[in-house]
Amino acid sequence: MTLPLRPDLAGLEPYGAPQLDVPYLLNVNENPYAPPPEVVDAVTEAVRAATGGLNRYPDRDFLPLRADLAAYLGSESAAVGLDADHLWAANGSNEVMLHVLQAFGGPGRVAMSFAPTYSMYPEYARDTFTQWHVAPRASDFSVDPDAAVAEIQRVRPAVVLVASPNNPTGTALPLETTRRLAEATRTSGPDGGASVLVIDEAYAEFRRAGTPSAVTLLAEHPHLAVARTMSKAFAYAGARVGYLAAAPTLVDALRVVRLPYHLSAVTQAVARAAVAHADLLQRQVTQIRQDRDACVAWLRERGFDTVDSDANFVLFGRLDDRHAVWKGLLDRGVLIRETGPQQYLRVSIGTPDEMTAFRDALTEVTGL
Structure with a gap:
């Protein structure tokens, strides 16, 4: 039996970023700090x-x-x-x-x-x-x-x-x-x-x-x-x-x-x-801004093309094989987002420990 699906929806996949069980989730621009007890x-x-x-x-x-x-x-x-x-x-x-x-x-x-x-x-x-x-x-x-x-x-x-x-x-x-x-x-x-x-x-x-x-x-x-x-x-x-x-x-x-x-x-x-x-x-917003700017500076020091950001994430490139870099990070427990212009990846700003894991993994994968 076939259903009367709209023709323009045939073969389409539902929208959504990967949801994977890894230690460091830096792919959907979440605030990494949970609401305080109050x-x-x-x-x-x-x-x-x-x-x-x-x-x-x-x-x-x-x-x-x-x-x-x-x-x-x-x-x-x-x-x-x-x-x-x-x-x-x-x-x-x-x-x-x-x-x-x-x-x-x-x-x-x-x-x-x-x-x-x-x-x-x-x-x-x-x-x-x-x-x-x-x-x-x-x-x-x-x-x-x-x-x-x-x-x-x-x-x-x-x-x-x-x-x-x-x-x-x-x-x-x-x-x-x-x-x-x-x-x-x-x-x-x-x-x-x-x-x-x-x-x-x-x-x-x-x-x-x-x-x-x-x-x-x-x-x-x-x-x-x-x-x-x-x-x-x-x-x-x-x-x-x-x-x-x-x-x-x-x-x-x-x-x-x-x-x-x-x-x-x-x-x-x-x-x-x-x-x-x-x-x-929002008491952690200032910290996230500071960590974002530090991430931009760190990426630029290593030669990545990095966009000045007013958000809680950073877009960086240019990568000859961005999927290979994304997969290398994932293999090391760090999930970022493969999205946007070709040759670029996007990383959400996490806690200091999460950003250390990202930097260490990216250094291992790219050798930079």
């Missing part, structure tokens, strides 16, 4: 309280959580005027992005980005029957604003997705580039209106000093959305909470396409407990 206690109590009402559906619009996230962004990014109506949340930023494509993409419409970038973007487009278009980044993995604006005006996309810091390169957009993209997308949509410009800031808390968030531009551009996640800086990957800030009219469009009660009562409780302890959960 946060564990707060989350446990929040879950206990939520469990008493699990016979009822959760708060469908989760306004208290949205208000908490608005306050966090306002303090973290000096954003003015954000409230619950400007925030949206879902089960990871992946679901947030899917909501964006469900609301603004679809048959006959185009979503675009600048490659190399996050490998899930074309899957959001595929799953919403949206045409996918990519334009190249510059040789240093930056986005050339003149070239980007010209391509946006030519393609007339419904949605433009730009990761900043970018995955897998770690490069962040200068605020002036974001502003240029926001101005260009005011009138670049398929019907002469706006394109929705999504700046994906999943790694924003790790950006280097002096790199502002696109959140500061939201008041000027009602078609701009800034996506975030609690998976990285909040050390909350297992909780699956992502969120987005935008004008209320854009947020309201996402409410139309979300599944009923998509954010469980337990997820809402866990997320609010985390936001209330943001300082504790």
Whole structure:
């Protein structure tokens, strides 16, 4: 018996990085530091309280959580005027992005980005029957604003997705580039209106000093959305909470396409407990930044082509046989990611012990 699978899905494999049982997991950009005991206690109590009402559906619009996230962004990014109506949340930023494509993409419409970038973007487009278009980044993995604006005006996309810091390169957009993209997308949509410009800031808390968030531009551009996640800086990957800030009219469009009660009562409780302890959960961010910069310097000293990173990972190359290097590290118990441009590998920043294991293994494999 054959099933009526969509023809465009035939032969495809599900997305996912390798999940292997090795001592050093440095492949999916997780925060290597577990939530501290104070946060564990707060989350446990929040879950206990939520469990008493699990016979009822959760708060469908989760306004208290949205208000908490608005306050966090306002303090973290000096954003003015954000409230619950400007925030949206879902089960990871992946679901947030899917909501964006469900609301603004679809048959006959185009979503675009600048490659190399996050490998899930074309899957959001595929799953919403949206045409996918990519334009190249510059040789240093930056986005050339003149070239980007010209391509946006030519393609007339419904949605433009730009990761900043970018995955897998770690490069962040200068605020002036974001502003240029926001101005260009005011009138670049398929019907002469706006394109929705999504700046994906999943790694924003790790950006280097002096790199502002696109959140500061939201008041000027009602078609701009800034996506975030609690998976990285909040050390909350297992909780699956992502969120987005935008004008209320854009947020309201996402409410139309979300599944009923998509954010469980337990997820809402866990997320609010985390936001209330943001300082504790993020106390290792400075350490991760320092270890990232030390990793970049160490790799460069050994002759690797290494990209300046504003994230919690480092892209390095150029490797004649990157798979052989990846496999050599794996044989030594170190799992990193074979992704992005050919000849490059990506390593997540781990604990000091994990980074020592990575350096020792890479030295053995490459002889450098």
